[in-house]
Amino acid sequence: MRTDDKLPQVVGRPTDLVRPRMTRTRRWLLGSTLAVYAATVIGVLTTSWLVQFDWQVMLFRPYKQWPQFHTFLDYFVVMGQRGPTAVAVTAWLGWCCHKQRTMRPLLVLGTSLLLLNITVGAVKLGFGRLGPHYATTVGSSEMWGNGDIFPSGHTANAVVTWGVLAYLATTPRARRVASVIAAVFAFGVGMTTVYLGTHWVSDVVLGWAAGVLVLLALPWLEPSMARAEVLLRALLRKVRERQVPKLPPVSLPVAGSALAAPRVARDDDLPTRETVGVAAAHVAEARPHHPLRPHPLRAERVVTPGGSRRPPHADRLPHTERLLPHTDRLRPPAGRGRTATGG
Template sequence: MRTDDKLPQAEEHPAKLARPRMTRTRGWLLGSTLAVYVATVVGVLTTSWLVKLDWQVMLFRPYKQWPEFHTFLDYFVVLGQRGPTAVAVTVWLGWCCWAQRTPRPLLLLGTSLLLLNATVGAAKLGMGRLGPHYATMVGSNEMWGDGDIFPSGHTANAVVTWGVLAYLATTPQARRIASLIAAVVTLGVGMTTVYLGTHWVSDVLLGWAAGLLILLALPMFEAPMAWAEMMMRIAWARLRAGSLFTPQPVSPLAIPALGTSRATLEEEPHARERIPLAGRAARGSENWPHHPARPHTARSERTPVTPAGSRRPPHAERARSAPLGSASAPRGRSGS
């Protein structure tokens, strides 16, 4: 096979970055977090002590107890809002992709946000819990209504978005620092929603558990993300080569096959290989030149062609070709 017929290969990764694996410790943490998630949902559904705690904090109204923090916390809670945080983290991870020459950071962020929207969104719509500002009965769990408050989306989004930065850290020290920052931000965002009265305490607990479940489950998606990364590299290599969507344009001057005769192709075994595909496509099914069809006229309609001059040979040739003694042989003149 010729070199130019091969598919463009992806560029080699400049540095082999360590990818987290599903270890025994991570699996134990995943199971424990899942147990907390289920226990929180069951506690709210059964109107246990957790719902009583929700009402006690709601009736306490923290935003009225400490109004001096209200303005600051109104801005701080944006760190858990999906739109602004996704844009900020995407810009940072885009720079990381360029620096590390790999699309993995953005692939990881996209995968985590997709899991977040699917799981948390389904839970919100499925249980339909009303928020504190829309509560209808004191002591009720406010389930199966028209709400979308359980679990807390701000809290879960803060855990996933800022936790991804710690997940992508390349050194143990950077991972510890990033994990500490992510923990402070997510704890602050969750408690701020309780302070502002937009979420119950149980909403925040379930939001922390939901976001942590996604982070702990990310190693299970490393293999699909690696496959997607390989496909993106191959597509990028083809795009740079100009052959991703359409074949390379071939100039008519670069197609010697249109002027190559059958004899040349039969004498040179490798002459057919030099014919570009565009040149072969322009031929018939047998790869030979063909001309447009022309109408054939009947023999009676053809114009007779009269040869110019006489068909009889010249006088000298008649003399040479005539046999001796024939009547047409020239006779010599008499000397008398």
């Protein structure tokens, strides 16, 4: 047989999915987003034209200009709320983990949400900007107060939660479709918060930038997520081994061995006096041992009285009379009979 004549190999599912890398395009997007982030923060801190534009939109009050959209947008803004969106996306990615036999989708979602909460939460608490409904001075940036709206959490969460689906897409077409859907949701949620008057326009712009930065930083965290997956798999394997009891290995007889060949009975197999004695000793040892009792003497033994144990009865004849013949029982005594006949 030649080496060229080989059987065709079946190509199965790839064990490792393609992970995005930090390409030149991603680096360019990362630099541009950082520039927008920094410009927005500087524009708000210096009370530039961006703050004036915030006040113009707030005083315009869009929810009063178009009240017919208020009910729909009040429900649509939930698409950027962290709780409902995280539950929905987690359920979908859990099914993807089961199908792809990997924990990477859930690890990517958890890592992105953790990074988002740390970065956005720290900036919110650091600036402390008040929202439009709690503004006190017209034209002011309303910074260093007790607020927590800069940047917009709804907007950043919408970018990250729906953008993760595009990040985890396995085909270029699916990635393009998921990117368009994520962009629509992120833009719609941001504009909805401005319409409802809960955020300034600058809050929404900074929320978009914060969410995009988290998505662009995920390729750098891929090695850490891969190591975390290995550790989690090892931990789950140990938990399963502890739950399932280990059975002793069973050795099966091999063909041709002494155990597999049938054994023929011989004369040596008959039990001898020594083997019977040993077996009896083992049986005696297996039985429970009772304490020895002193054997009673003959005089101390209980003697059962003789005779009948049945109680006496008036109509019952004694045992001796019952054995006599019928004629003898009816014959009178000898003395009485002679006196009667003789007289």
